[in-house]
Amino acid sequence: MAELIKVIINGQDFQVEKGARLIDACRENGYSIASFCYYADLALQASCRMCLVRIEKMPKLQTSCTITCTDGMVVTTESEEIEKARRGMVEFLLANHPLDCPVCDRGGECELQEMVFDWGDLEERFTERKNYAPEKFLSPVVANDSQRCILCKRCTRVCDEWMGEDAIEAGGRGAHTVIGTYGGWLNCSQCGNCIEVCPTGTLLDATYRHQTRPWELSRTTSTCSFCSDGCQLSVGSRRGEVMRVVARDRYVNGHNGEFLCIKGRFAHPFVNHEERLRTPLVRYKKGGRLVPTTWEEAVRFAAQKLQEVKDAHGGSAIGVVGSPRLTNESNWALLRFARDVLGTDKYTASEAFSLAPFFENLSAPLATHKDIRHAKTIVLIGGEPEELQPLTGKQVRQAVRNGGAKLVIFNSVPIRLKEQAAQFVHIRPGSEDAVVLALASPGDAEVAASKLGVEADEIGKASQIISETAGDVVLMFGGELSAEAQSVVAQLPAAFGEKEGRRFLLHPLPLFNNSVGVHDLGLMNGALNPLEILDAAGSEVRALYVAGGFLPAHLEGREGALSRLDFLAVQELFLTETAEAADVIFPAASFAETDGTFTNSDGLVQRVRQSIPPVHQSKPDWAITSQLASALGTDLGFQMSSSNIFLDIAHGVPAYEGLRYPLLKDESKPVQVKHALAGRRDVTAQLAELRRALESLDENAEKITETPPVGHELFKLGVLTSKVPQFHLLAAGNPEPESVLVSPLYQITLDPGLRREAAAGD
Amino acid sequence: MSIITEVIENTRAIIKGMMTTVSYIPREKWTVQYPDEPVTLQPRFRGQHLLHVDELGREKCVACYLCAAACPSDCIYIVAADDPRPAEERTGVDERYAKVYNIDYGRCIFCGFCVEACPKDAITHGYNFELSVYSRADLLKTKDDLLITKQKQSPNYRVAFSDEDVDSEYKEV
Numbered sequence: 001m002a003e004l005i006k007v008i009i010n011g012q013d014f015q016v017e018k019g020a021r022l023i024d025a026c027r028e029n030g031y032s033i034a035s036f037c038y039y040a041d042l043a044l045q046a047s048c049r050m051c052l053v054r055i056e057k058m059p060k061l062q063t064s065c066t067i068t069c070t071d072g073m074v075v076t077t078e079s080e081e082i083e084k085a086r087r088g089m090v091e092f093l094l095a096n097h098p099l100d101c102p103v104c105d106r107g108g109e110c111e112l113q114e115m116v117f118d119w120g121d122l123e124e125r126f127t128e129r130k131n132y133a134p135e136k137f138l139s140p141v142v143a144n145d146s147q148r149c150i151l152c153k154r155c156t157r158v159c160d161e162w163m164g165e166d167a168i169e170a171g172g173r174g175a176h177t178v179i180g181t182y183g184g185w186l187n188c189s190q191c192g193n194c195i196e197v198c199p200t201g202t203l204l205d206a207t208y209r210h211q212t213r214p215w216e217l218s219r220t221t222s223t224c225s226f227c228s229d230g231c232q233l234s235v236g237s238r239r240g241e242v243m244r245v246v247a248r249d250r251y252v253n254g255h256n257g258e259f260l261c262i263k264g265r266f267a268h269p270f271v272n273h274e275e276r277l278r279t280p281l282v283r284y285k286k287g288g289r290l291v292p293t294t295w296e297e298a299v300r301f302a303a304q305k306l307q308e309v310k311d312a313h314g315g316s317a318i319g320v321v322g323s324p325r326l327t328n329e330s331n332w333a334l335l336r337f338a339r340d341v342l343g344t345d346k347y348t349a350s351e352a353f354s355l356a357p358f359f360e361n362l363s364a365p366l367a368t369h370k371d372i373r374h375a376k377t378i379v380l381i382g383g384e385p386e387e388l389q390p391l392t393g394k395q396v397r398q399a400v401r402n403g404g405a406k407l408v409i410f411n412s413v414p415i416r417l418k419e420q421a422a423q424f425v426h427i428r429p430g431s432e433d434a435v436v437l438a439l440a441s442p443g444d445a446e447v448a449a450s451k452l453g454v455e456a457d458e459i460g461k462a463s464q465i466i467s468e469t470a471g472d473v474v475l476m477f478g479g480e481l482s483a484e485a486q487s488v489v490a491q492l493p494a495a496f497g498e499k500e501g502r503r504f505l506l507h508p509l510p511l512f513n514n515s516v517g518v519h520d521l522g523l524m525n526g527a528l529n530p531l532e533i534l535d536a537a538g539s540e541v542r543a544l545y546v547a548g549g550f551l552p553a554h555l556e557g558r559e560g561a562l563s564r565l566d567f568l569a570v571q572e573l574f575l576t577e578t579a580e581a582a583d584v585i586f587p588a589a590s591f592a593e594t595d596g597t598f599t600n601s602d603g604l605v606q607r608v609r610q611s612i613p614p615v616h617q618s619k620p621d622w623a624i625t626s627q628l629a630s631a632l633g634t635d636l637g638f639q640m641s642s643s644n645i646f647l648d649i650a651h652g653v654p655a656y657e658g659l660r661y662p663l664l665k666d667e668s669k670p671v672q673v674k675h676a677l678a679g680r681r682d683v684t685a686q687l688a689e690l691r692r693a694l695e696s697l698d699e700n701a702e703k704i705t706e707t708p709p710v711g712h713e714l715f716k717l718g719v720l721t722s723k724v725p726q727f728h729l730l731a732a733g734n735p736e737p738e739s740v741l742v743s744p745l746y747q748i749t750l751d752p753g754l755r756r757e758a759a760a761g762d
Numbered sequence: 763m764s765i766i767t768e769v770i771e772n773t774r775a776i777i778k779g780m781m782t783t784v785s786y787i788p789r790e791k792w793t794v795q796y797p798d799e800p801v802t803l804q805p806r807f808r809g810q811h812l813l814h815v816d817e818l819g820r821e822k823c824v825a826c827y828l829c830a831a832a833c834p835s836d837c838i839y840i841v842a843a844d845d846p847r848p849a850e851e852r853t854g855v856d857e858r859y860a861k862v863y864n865i866d867y868g869r870c871i872f873c874g875f876c877v878e879a880c881p882k883d884a885i886t887h888g889y890n891f892e893l894s895v896y897s898r899a900d901l902l903k904t905k906d907d908l909l910i911t912k913q914k915q916s917p918n919y920r921v922a923f924s925d926e927d928v929d930s931e932y933k934e935v
Binding site: 101107209210213742743 | 825831844846
């Protein structure tokens with residue numbers, strides 16, 4: 001508990017924490033103070049002058065957003081003088097504001113509108129001409145109307161401090177200052193956080209432009225379905241159509257604050273895309289056509305075929321593949337289906353890499369994103385969070401910039417985050433395992449260093465930073481690590497030993513929204529992994545039941561695998577590569593149409609809520625599985641309710657014990673699952689394996705010296721992101737259109753040659 | 763009383779009544795002979811809505827949804843859209859226009875809140891009161907029915923001049 005000091009606000013005594021900002025102290029104690037430019041956790045600006053207060057013994061009115069409370073401070077927040085000052089400020093803010101609220105997309109949730117209601121005058125006294133500037137586009141996803149700007153500079157601060165990109169800046173002087181970009185076109189990661197924090201209609205979402213009004217939307221708090229950060233967002237829908245996704249404070253208060261990345265914010269149009277599967281499809285004969293049919297017929301046919309395979313080859317000839325994209329409930333239903341209905345151990349999830357060895361040897365708690373923000377040392381081995389887990393990237397950047405943390409990066413690629421690093425160890429490609437070995441056993445550090453292509457003392461220096469830390473140490477690792485290396489990383493805290501005041505936290509960087517969830521449920525502990533299942537297709541595995549598709553990386557080089565199966569049932573949103581080979585396709589519901597939970601990389605279980613009814617004839621994945629189970633003669637007992645399945649999970653999975661939907665109701669207080677912590681384990685076998693692998697490393701391999709371009713992973717076209725036209729423009733290198741006055745979508749024809757090939761899943 | 767007296771009494775009563783009726787026939791009539799004669803409406807009469815256009819024929823509505831928000835009976839449905847064409851070719855006066863603008867006259871209570879809410883003077887109450895239809899679905903009027911350029915003047919009414927006294931209810935007859 002911090003020290004308390006006394007502050008007198010409007011004649012009343014209050015105890016506030018020492019070092020608290022005056023504006024926060026006033027607001028917490030019930031005195032509302034108007035402000036535009038103040039934004040917690042960003043650098044101070046004090047340009048809007050709305051938060052003026054009178055402080056005794058100070059000569060003029062003071063901006064409360066820049067004043068730190070001191071003991072015995074006497075503050076007046078409401079008086080005639082202050083009201084006059086605020087009214088004057090609003091008048092000045094409106095001097096150049098066009099007041100075109102009827103066409104402005106921010107109308108209805110505009111902070112300036114609200115402020116003018118409170119502090120504005122009915123009449124405008126200025127008769128001078130207002131600065132005129134046409135509305136324009138800064139990128140395919142950001143629209144800009146510079147005359148609406150009140151120069152609070154929240155956007156420039158967010159761009160700099162959160163994203164580290166400095167893509168948007170204020171230019172010009174005095175009344176002619178405008179927010180703009182370098183060269184007039186935004187070449188950044190297109191996160192859209194500048195849009196989110198803008199208190200006026202200056203920066204607007206170009207995908208939601210002129211679509212509807214905020215009060216027309218029904219808002220549902222949900223969880224993002226792209227990366228493993230699990231950002232909380234508010235889905236705005238109207239008449240069964242998802243119109244937009246925001247994370248604005250007034251609607252949702254998740255662990256991500258107002259942060260979202262391009263995928264979370266702009267990639268939602270896949271939900272109502274016209275290519276969504278409309279009805280169940282059945283291929284009655286191998287090599288035949290897919291025929292649209294009814295649910296009853298499709299389920300009957302699938303059940304009959306699965307029964308035939310089961311009778312002929314036994315239940316273990318049927319494989320069940322879940323997906324780290326689906327909810328815990330859907331994956332649990334699949335697992336129950338595999339175990340209880342088919343009696344097979346050939347279940348898995350179409351995951352890029354398994355975290356099983358990591359969780360098995362887990363010796364320290366998982367770091368939440370809040371922990372990362374306040375960590376003192378962050379070690380990143382492999383991975384590229386600013387592209388693959390943008391919120392983690394932002395938290396790391398803020399921990400360094402605003403929290404003074406030390407960042408140590410081991411990476412074969414000079415990723416953008418290295419700008420923030422205290423130490424960047426540039427290793428040879430594919431040698432991430434050697435880093436783990438060198439950190440875990442200092443005796444091997446010298447040999448490893450020569451293989452890594454770094455100076456011998458660099459690893460020593462990194463180890464020293466970790467050992468000397470007073471506070472939290474967060475160890476992060478990407479998907480490059482082998483299973484052995486994962487086990488060793490999970491045991492690294494033990495290798496460094498106990499120290500007073502130091503706490504180790506681990507943070508995996510998986511790729512998908514429910515990667516940790518599929519692991520927790522045990523879906524990854526099946527007999528075969530996705531690649532082995534595909535390899536066994538046609539021999540050990542005669543039939544497959546797949547929810548979601550295989551990743552393109554899985555199918556590469558195994559194109560014929562799916563056609564070797566006797567029977568393939570797929571539940572999908574779109575006709576993907578996996579679905580095209582299927583004998584039965586069930587149209588599944590997307591994240592916006594189902595209830596459920598995702599478990600993010602912090603181990604936080606967060607709710608996904610249904611915001612629109614399932615489009616066309618689609619059904620939630622767990623409902624399809626349950627229906628199929630009934631057709632095969634087993635009732636899984638879900639009673640068509642996702643909360644029932646979650647109850648079943650809570651009973652069946654030790655880490656989820658005691659969790660219920662009502663406990664997950666408040667998104668501002670997320671619940672972390674209780675992963676079992678292993679004590680100190682003997683990892684000599686794994687270390688020996690790592691040493692063996694070290695031998696085979698090429699000492700003369702070329703290092704990658706080029707920093708990858710912004711968005712090389714974010715803009716990649718996957719199954720979902722390719723349904724958003726803006727992503728095609730971005731993936732094609734974000735070309736600047738002829739005129740910035742018209743949306744680039746109307747100007748640039750999307751020619752297929754321009755579309756970059758989608759290599760891996762999105 | 764004999765039956766003869768009764769017949770005489772009743773006949774006298776009928777003649778008395780009929781005399782009043784007949785005496786009114788030559789007098790001036792103040793019932794409007796609708797639809798043979800056009801009705802004269804007050805200038806501020808609230809009839810079917812009109813969606814206005816500017817001098818170039820572009821719709822004034824910018825689909826700000828304020829009318830729909832003000833509507834107490836929730837009868838206005840709008841779908842806004844983006845019109846990227848140059849100003850002269852646009853449907854509306856601004857880039858933002860109403861792709862769909864429906865008013866459900868089965869719900870409308872002709873309160874005039876929408877007109878009051880409109881920041882662009884794009885919607886006003888017209889004078890058309892002949893809204894009866896054979897099917898309930900026809901009560902839903904779309905932009906094609908509401909645009910001032912598409913509505914036809916009915917011969918059955920005229921609008922009074924502002925200084926014209928048409929309030930016959932209070933006239934001496």
